[in-house]
Every structure is written in C-alpha cells, then in structure tokens.
Amino acid sequence: MxxxxxxxxxxxxxxxxxxxxxxxxxxxxxxxxxxxxxxxxxxxxxxxxxxxxxxxxxxxxxxxxxxxxxxxxxxxxxxxxxxxxxxxxxxxxxxxxxxxxxxxxxxxxxxxxxxxxxxxxxxxxxxxxxxxxxxxxxxxCFSVLPDHEVSGIGGECPETLATLDELMQAGDDDTVVHLVTDNPAADRDIPQWIATRRYAMLETRREGTLLHVLVGKRPLEAAEGLQDPSRAHRTGSDART
Incomplete structure (x- = not known):
C-alpha cells in the first residue's frame, strides 16, 4: 500500500x-x-x-x-x-x-x-x-532515501550539475542524490546529462514548477539491498549474511 x-x-x-x-x-x-x-x-x-x-x-x-x-x-x-x-x-x-x-x-x-x-x-x-x-x-517519501540533496532552484544548470557530479563521484556505489530544480529545460536536459555521465535516473516527480530527480550510480534494482519493500523482510541470521 x-x-x-x-x-x-x-x-x-x-x-x-x-x-x-x-x-x-x-x-x-x-x-x-x-x-x-x-x-x-x-x-x-x-x-x-x-x-x-x-x-x-x-x-x-x-x-x-x-x-x-x-x-x-x-x-x-x-x-x-x-x-x-x-x-x-x-x-x-x-x-x-x-x-x-x-x-x-x-x-x-x-x-x-x-x-x-x-x-x-x-x-x-x-x-x-x-x-x-x-x-x-x-x-x-521517495523510492529510496537520498544521501544528499542538491537545489538548483533559481540557479544556473551547469553549476547545479557540477555540484551533483562532485557528490556522485565522491560517494560509494549506493550513493543517491536528490536534485530539485525549477529550470524549464530540466525535463529535457537532466535525463540527457544523466545518460551522458552513465548514472541512473531512479525516480522523477514534478510538483508544480519543481522537478525532483533521484540520481544513483546504478539502477535501483541492481544496487545492493535496494529491494522493493513489499518483498521479503529478512531478520536474524538472514539479515547478517
């Protein structure tokens, strides 16, 4: 649910x-x-x-x-x-x-x-x-909780993407960054940039004039432990393996 x-x-x-x-x-x-x-x-x-x-x-x-x-x-x-x-x-x-x-x-x-x-x-x-x-x-809530948030509201797109790239490069393979922007060209430019950098676009959501994007280093289903929460819930010895 x-x-x-x-x-x-x-x-x-x-x-x-x-x-x-x-x-x-x-x-x-x-x-x-x-x-x-x-x-x-x-x-x-x-x-x-x-x-x-x-x-x-x-x-x-x-x-x-x-x-x-x-x-x-x-x-x-x-x-x-x-x-x-x-x-x-x-x-x-x-x-x-x-x-x-x-x-x-x-x-x-x-x-x-x-x-x-x-x-x-x-x-x-x-x-x-x-x-x-x-x-x-x-x-x-998002599909996975981000590690960082980058705000591009009112800012220049190249500067915002440079900050996002720095966080992605500095993080481990499970790093997820939440980007929020009001740039009118973001719907076109952000997916292209993510594909060029070979990152994964995990989720997008538009709220009014704001576009929210979750960016990861790899697709959600491939990331370690990033499983659908409706699936099996492991505890005890299973969770420690």
Whole structure:
C-alpha cells in the first residue's frame, strides 16, 4: 500500500502512534520503522540500542536514532523483553534509512502478556492515520532515501550539475542524490546529462514548477539491498549474511 508516496507493505502490521511496523516470527515480534519515519528522520548517522534482555513497557524506546537534522526514538507498541537487536545498524546506521523493511529492521521482542498484535493495525486500517501524519509533518517519501540533496532552484544548470557530479563521484556505489530544480529545460536536459555521465535516473516527480530527480550510480534494482519493500523482510541470521 502506498500513502503519499510512502510505502507500507501489506503483509505487516503497524503502530500508528509509534510509526513502526511489526511482524510475528517464531521466536518473537520483529520491529522496524516505517518508510514515513525513515523519510522524516533523514539519513541516519547513529543508532543506539537498549541492552538485550531489557524489559520494556509499551511506548518505551528500544533504540535511539540520530541524523544531521533529527534525534528521536524507536518505541515499542507493546510491552516486551528485548531479545535481539540489529547490530548492523550500529556500524551502518543508514541501513535503517534506506532499507526500513528489510536489512534495516531494528529489534525483536518477546511479548510479556497477551497478544501484542492486538494493539496493531493492518495497512488499510492505518491509511487514514498515516495519511494525516504524512500531511501534518510534510513528509516526502521517495523510492529510496537520498544521501544528499542538491537545489538548483533559481540557479544556473551547469553549476547545479557540477555540484551533483562532485557528490556522485565522491560517494560509494549506493550513493543517491536528490536534485530539485525549477529550470524549464530540466525535463529535457537532466535525463540527457544523466545518460551522458552513465548514472541512473531512479525516480522523477514534478510538483508544480519543481522537478525532483533521484540520481544513483546504478539502477535501483541492481544496487545492493535496494529491494522493493513489499518483498521479503529478512531478520536474524538472514539479515547478517
């Protein structure tokens, strides 16, 4: 299900208040942040977990997350004991931003009482709540969270593209840059420039006079871990391979 360009896989349950998803595994309930939360926070630069074994009441944080523009918590929508944490996020926090429904999962909890999924909702039931949240916080989701943003609004196209090229050259193979421009020739010139530089145009979106373009070093389906969030969600040993 897609709400305001944010993806919410149909096979997960959601905590509206916490902005998290949940899925039952044989040995616990897996938690992660939604694409809306990931877009709100931006590219994560730090993740810190509560210790494994900690007993958490509903609404308490299993982890804190930080980016250059955001500091917040990932909260559990039910009471439980923390039995596993995705330590890959400590070394590579951006996994939580770019792959919130797969390699960017956060924690696994063992419920303390009742059925924890009773306090969660299915995607269709969450549509109205998430739609209001996205509108209220002005969240903009893309197919993959960009690492950088380049504004060409009111600027000269060659200068804007030079800045974009510098960021692409300095980044790794998974680097994604969000370009926004109001240049009237951008619809023609930007795709030509991307093709000439042998980059990949991952997404385009026009909002009024503004053109938004996601530029990557390689196509979305070929980039490591940049998978469709509606596909399998891996945790535990699968996520660490």
């Amino acid at each position: 897609r709400i305001g360009n944010c993806e919410f896989p149909d096979d997960l349950l959601y905590g509206l208040e916490e902005n998290v998803w949940a899925r039952r595994d044989p040995d616990g309930i897996v938690l992660g942040i939604t694409s809306a939360y990931a877009s709100l926070a931006g590219r994560l630069t730090a993740v810190a977990f509560k210790p494994v074994g900690a007993v958490l009441e509903r609404g308490k944080s299993v982890a804190t997350i930080e980016s250059p523009r955001f500091f917040g918590a990932v909260r559990t929508p039910f009471a439980g004991r923390l039995v596993d944490a995705n330590r890959a996020l400590v070394d590579r926090p951006s996994l939580g931003s770019k792959h919130p429904y797969s390699r960017g999962w956060f924690a696994k909890l063992q419920p303390l009482e009742g059925d924890p999924l009773d306090c969660l909702v299915r995607p269709e039931a969450a549509r109205s709540g998430f739609s209001d949240l996205i509108a209220q916080l002005r969240i903009r």
